[in-house]
Amino acid sequence: MVTFTYDPKFVAKVKSIEGHRWHPDKKFWSFPYSEDILKKILSIFKNEKIHLDSKLRVSFRQKFNKSHKTFGLLRGKQVPNQTQVTEKVMKELRLRGYSRKTIKSYANHLEHFIEHFNKDFKNITSDDIKNYLYFLLEDKKVSYSYINQVVNAIKFLYSEVLKEQRIIKDIPRPKRDKKLPEVLNINELLRIFKCIANIKHKTLIFIVYSAGLRVSEVVRLKIEDIDSQRKLIHIKSAKGRKDRYTLLSDVALKNLRKYWREYRLNKWLFPGQNPDKHLSVRSAQAILKMAAQTAGIRKNISIHTLRHSFATHLLEQGIDLRYIQELLGHASLKTTEIYTHVSKKDIGRIKNPLDTISGLK
Numbered sequence: 001m002v003t004f005t006y007d008p009k010f011v012a013k014v015k016s017i018e019g020h021r022w023h024p025d026k027k028f029w030s031f032p033y034s035e036d037i038l039k040k041i042l043s044i045f046k047n048e049k050i051h052l053d054s055k056l057r058v059s060f061r062q063k064f065n066k067s068h069k070t071f072g073l074l075r076g077k078q079v080p081n082q083t084q085v086t087e088k089v090m091k092e093l094r095l096r097g098y099s100r101k102t103i104k105s106y107a108n109h110l111e112h113f114i115e116h117f118n119k120d121f122k123n124i125t126s127d128d129i130k131n132y133l134y135f136l137l138e139d140k141k142v143s144y145s146y147i148n149q150v151v152n153a154i155k156f157l158y159s160e161v162l163k164e165q166r167i168i169k170d171i172p173r174p175k176r177d178k179k180l181p182e183v184l185n186i187n188e189l190l191r192i193f194k195c196i197a198n199i200k201h202k203t204l205i206f207i208v209y210s211a212g213l214r215v216s217e218v219v220r221l222k223i224e225d226i227d228s229q230r231k232l233i234h235i236k237s238a239k240g241r242k243d244r245y246t247l248l249s250d251v252a253l254k255n256l257r258k259y260w261r262e263y264r265l266n267k268w269l270f271p272g273q274n275p276d277k278h279l280s281v282r283s284a285q286a287i288l289k290m291a292a293q294t295a296g297i298r299k300n301i302s303i304h305t306l307r308h309s310f311a312t313h314l315l316e317q318g319i320d321l322r323y324i325q326e327l328l329g330h331a332s333l334k335t336t337e338i339y340t341h342v343s344k345k346d347i348g349r350i351k352n353p354l355d356t357i358s359g360l361k
Helices: 008-015 036-045 052-065 080-097 100-117 127-136 144-161 186-192 197-211 216-218 248-261 281-294 301-317 321-328 333-340
Strands: 020-023 028-030 232-235 244-247
Touching: 080 100, 080 197, 100 127, 100 144, 127 144, 186 197, 186 232, 197 216, 197 244, 197 248, 197 281, 197 301, 216 281, 216 301, 244 321, 281 301, 301 321, 301 333, 321 333
Parallel strands: none
Antiparallel strands: 020 028, 232 244
16 A cells, blocks of 8 residues: 655656556555565655555565665664564564454554654663653544553563563553443344345344454354354454354344355355455445445444444343353453443433423423
């Protein structure tokens, strides 16, 4: 993916590279990934300053010239041992069993952290780090949740890789935003379900809601994960590298059987355009977004909204919070307790004082 502020000269350069594609909705150019194409992009923009994603940078440096001239596209001068240290961080995370998503997130945060200071890690002070976090909050307007991710990455770097605990011992961790999850009511869910004609799409949405799945979990389901006899779904290597079982409803199973007869699946329960690969997360989100728009739902929802709705509706039915914790795969009951603030189970019993005043219409 290549982005830049519009400049006709840049556009002409991009169009000179084979495989270019413009995405008008997202305002970026894309190319098939190959080292040759990456080398061409670096070459035609050699006199410009650009940001190169850390994963591309590491893989490219391993194959090509490491001199500053080759990487004139990078902001400023290359920091000594930068590549070796970031590679060591990624290796350490992998050895400890962190997910690929977390590893990518840490690498991205450390990339920006390095570029901000442009000096050796050990010359960065505790005050420097605090000022950087303040800069992200005030200038970049990032959320406190984002800051927490940055702090996690920086602390892992200094405590686990560089062994410089003293630098980060006074770094504060901001309180998380206490936002309540968006939840759909039964009527809204029904409207969404009725707007989905495609059997594959409908089955996916039914399974997400009836099992309380994360989007990454539903797209990676395989045929053998469905236990139709016990009406259970086996979720393997989910968040935290944990397996669990969750529910498979009668309605979802009925649609699943109809979907199976029509598609004759091979490996993935929800394959992508390439049958050897599963449906992408983006495609799954787009299915729900389109259905919600058609149904006239104005709430800003995602697949995770169905998961929140599943948990909230179970709680309102009187299901014990500990069972809901197991079905969702939460490590801590405190995470599940947020649904007690969303549920109308007990709140609905409270008589509003305005309604107790006689003589009002």
